[in-house]
Amino acid sequence: MYYPGIPELPRNREFFTALLAMNLRLFLAQTGHALYDFLEAVLILNEGKGFYKRPLFRGDVVKMGCDEFQVLWPPRKVRDD
Numbered sequence: 001m002y003y004p005g006i007p008e009l010p011r012n013r014e015f016f017t018a019l020l021a022m023n024l025r026l027f028l029a030q031t032g033h034a035l036y037d038f039l040e041a042v043l044i045l046n047e048g049k050g051f052y053k054r055p056l057f058r059g060d061v062v063k064m065g066c067d068e069f070q071v072l073w074p075p076r077k078v079r080d081d
Contacts, residue, residue: 009015027037042051056062057076062069 026041027034030037030040039053056071058071058073059076060071062071
């Protein structure tokens with residue numbers, strides 16, 4: 001799953017305030033759990049077809065078509081040294 005970058009805008013603060021308000025409305029509206037509501041919204045946009053999802057950690061490899069991408073961050077476990 002990819003998402004678009006947000007370009008710099010003359011009124012960034014106003015834009016991000018509006019974007020945050022829309023995201024809160026969309027992703028906390030159903031259950032109050034942002035990740036669950038986000039995945040439900042993606043499922044609706046995908047017309048009910050399931051999609052593959054899993055958390056990625058450093059060292060994992062993602063295959064897309066003929067390409068492979070190695071995940072660099074985050075670590076699977078944070079050490080407290």
